[in-house]
Amino acid sequence: MLYFISSSHNPAFNLATEEYLLKNYEDDFFFLYSNTPTLIVGKHQNTLAEINLEKTEKENIPVHRRLSGGGTVFHDEGNLNYCFIKKGEKGKLVDFQKYSQPIIDTLQNMQIDAKFEGKSDLTIDGKKFSGNASHVYKNKVMQHGTMLFSSDLKRLNQLLKVNPLKFKDRGVRSIRSKVTNISDYLSDPINLSEFSKKLILQVKATFPTAKEFLLTAQDNEQIEILMQEKYNNWEWNYGYSPNYRFEKLSNLAGGSILEVELNIEKGRIQNLKLNGNCIHPKAISDFTNKLKGLYHDKSAVLKTLNEINLDLYFNNMTSNQLIKAFF
Structure with missing residues (x-):
């Protein structure tokens, strides 16, 4: 297991990093990243049906499609994202609870009663703070998820408020849930960077042979190419939507x-x-x-x-x- 915290806050770069590591390395990975404000739609969604286009344009919020399924999420500097990439046995790769466990364990150690509920949600006090999605590639799975730490929840709701009557399609629709921030439950306040370090420590405890990883210059070059060709491309972010x-x-x-x-x-x-x-x-x-x-x-x-x-x-x-x- 290799672990690292991304030094980039560019959402397109971090999404491209996920795909690049999944498809070009044989190693298992765990990494964390936070993005500047952006909307991330699921692979099988109709982008225009999921976002408040008028407000998105007014606030100049970029929109990107990710490699995995699931619903649309809002990222900002108060949202921490994690990604596991693991090899495994075909047919048994997807396991949302298994790969969410280090997140739950970290919060439990901080005296926060986090739980895994439903298909892939993490909750505190019955409110969702993390949604998870996965993508299978050959004998590997990439599971990633959001963690609302100190996000602007009002802005999140406004950007995702749409009129569903305008669109008729077979795209996957987002399911809206009551959400909350992790920081609201901390007895001793910490910042996002400190929380990230606690997660890394938990991963190292869960995977004792874990080693730190850094992207090479060649990695960065290839990720930049993938970012420009795909994750900054209208045809992927909007045009890939179902008819x-x-x-x-x-x-x-x-x-x-x-x-x-x-x-x-x-x-x-x-x-x-x-x-x-x-x-x-x-x-x-x-x-x-x-x-x-x-x-x-x-x-x-x-x-x-x-x-x-x-x-x-x-x-x-x-x-x-x-x-x-x-x-």
């Missing part, structure tokens, strides 16, 4: 109504229908043809809208009004 249908009814200025229905496949607009009292019915099919094939991405759609004479298709409609109707 979905987007429906939205917008009440616009001056009594205008616009109803939008989009069918999205592999991130691209394949079919779209527009109805309302603000469109020119005989011309609207020409407009919809211009948007077919575009990524369902604000910047891509807005670029095209700004290149079109909207007066040919709508009554007194601006590109900014339209873009809100499409997202």
Whole structure:
């Protein structure tokens, strides 16, 4: 077992580190990292259906997709993330309770009554402080999880507040739970760095042969490449979402109504229908043809809208009004 605390707070880099170590090393790993504010969606989720896009954009919060399944989580500097990478017997690799045990043991030693509950949650006083997910690769499993230590829980709830009625798909939906911070239960306050060191000590006690690990210059170079090619890429973070249908009814200025229905496949607009009292019915099919094939991405759609004479298709409609109707 090799252990380390990541020196990076870049969420894309840390996600890429997980995948890189899983696929390029034969060693078992345990490592900890904290990220700057970011939203992390599960591998099988529809990104737009999981996040409050308006607030995410307003606060300039990046969104990344991880390698494992499960629901969407919010990371900030008060959230500590752990990752186990372990070899094992195929068919018996996934064991959420087993790999969560060092976390529970650490907190129990700190006189905090942490428990493993449900499929993969860690709780204190019936409130969730950690959610866990896993990914199997060959004869190895990567299990990672969040640990809310002193996170901004109000901000977390706001960024994950979405309207589920706009999306119809087969993506995995996040299950919202009452959450809490570990720091609220500490009799003797410590900071996140001190808590990280306690976790490392527990892992060393659980795995007596554990040794410290540092990324090499070559490791960092390869992780940077993976980060740019995948974890900072729109096609992975948004376009990888399962096919979905987007429906939205917008009440616009001056009594205008616009109803939008989009069918999205592999991130691209394949079919779209527009109805309302603000469109020119005989011309609207020409407009919809211009948007077919575009990524369902604000910047891509807005670029095209700004290149079109909207007066040919709508009554007194601006590109900014339209873009809100499409997202």
